[in-house]
Amino acid sequence: MSPFDPRMMLKELPPAFVWVGILMLSLLLVPPAIILRARAVPSESRRIHIIQNMDNQPKYVDQQENTLFVDTRSMRPRVPGTIARSQMVSDTHYFLGTSEGDFATTFPSNVVIDEALLKRGRIQFEVYCLPCHGVRGEGDGPVHDRAMVLLNAGVNGTTWVQPKNLHEEAITEQPVGQIFWSISNGIRNMAGYASQIRLEDRWAIVAWVKALQYSQNAPVERVPGADTLPVRTKVEPGEGDAT
Template sequence: MPKIFIYGTIVVIFLAMIPPAVIAWARAVNSSQPRIHLIQDMDNQPKFRAQHANALFADGRAMRPPITGTVARGRLNEDDHYYRGINNGQWAATFPPQVAVTMDLLQRGQERFNIYCQPCHGLAGYGDGMVNKRAMVLMNLGVNGTTWVQPKSVHEQQIREQPVGQYFNTITKGVRNMPAYGPQIPVADRWAIVAYVRALQRSQNARPDDAPPGQRVQLQSVSVQMRNDRP
């Protein structure tokens, strides 16, 4: 075989080893240069990035704020009764027409109340939830200077007299030391909770004739027995 073939083959083998060697090297070392970008497509083009400056505008910002008063589609929420609990400039005394107070709504309200309100206000709404109990212990022990305002009982006369719209607002925006739950609880669920708070209040002030006729006698005998059981 002519020597030229042997030498040629050796040279080709060496040349063939260069690309894998370069790739292996490139993978192993760091470089401050941007990587080689052979096919550009539309990857690089003039544009302004979020939060960057743009001298074109008077305020120097590339991002344009929405024009004052802009409302996203479907977010006008102009129904004061439903979205704010306000009717004719006052706290609404009734549920808005789109809220049907049904057993389903009360059950939803009970579930949501037990998730969002019960930790502070307690299962029955007396302001004696677990967070309150724990905070009272910490406060009485003087741990890290704990201070605590007890959650209101929803059975206090003054709270019972509040219209439903005011409860809705209390949940939405919070009140004094109570934080706002509007950002966490959707509007429909807030109304469900309001309905359940009313049910709780009723439950603690029920009269025998609140019960369906068939069960009244039974209830009366239970309450008589409870009275007799007292020391």
């Protein structure tokens, strides 16, 4: 047996050393036991949280008590008779596009129809509507083209409803309030844009849609030199030739 055999070494140790060693080893089991207990047993006090990472901040969260108020609720009830700022619909014509329960047939009085409004409407139309409805609103925007490619390629599950041609009579005859309403709230397969486009910009877009519609249906006498212009006919992709 080599002199380094552990059994030999233990035998040579004074017994007190052995007992102290055993005691130390048992003490080592205490922290894991405490951790296991803390993880298993519910407790009133906060858990130990060494790395704070700004997890605890002085603020009130839902349902928390706040002794500042007599009823100790931190979630304050609405003050009766008040309305949150920007949530007041005081003028249905301007905010909803309706007037006396029906779509408004005129622009609201605070929307000034001028060149600036049309320019703004054009910019916004080209950001938000052109992708689907196309630059002239004919329902032939790049998203539509792409959808047709996917549809024709039979990519799994592609379904598509063509964006409306805004020059269809059913739409040119709509009151401005109805177009405003469709932009704001969506219509059938088209989503609403109230959350993305500001109120005044939605009215500007309506003005631009009206201008586009007029541009495609203007009476000849309103277009100087109309008789000298070539007649534009719509050519479908892949159809027609250069003549």
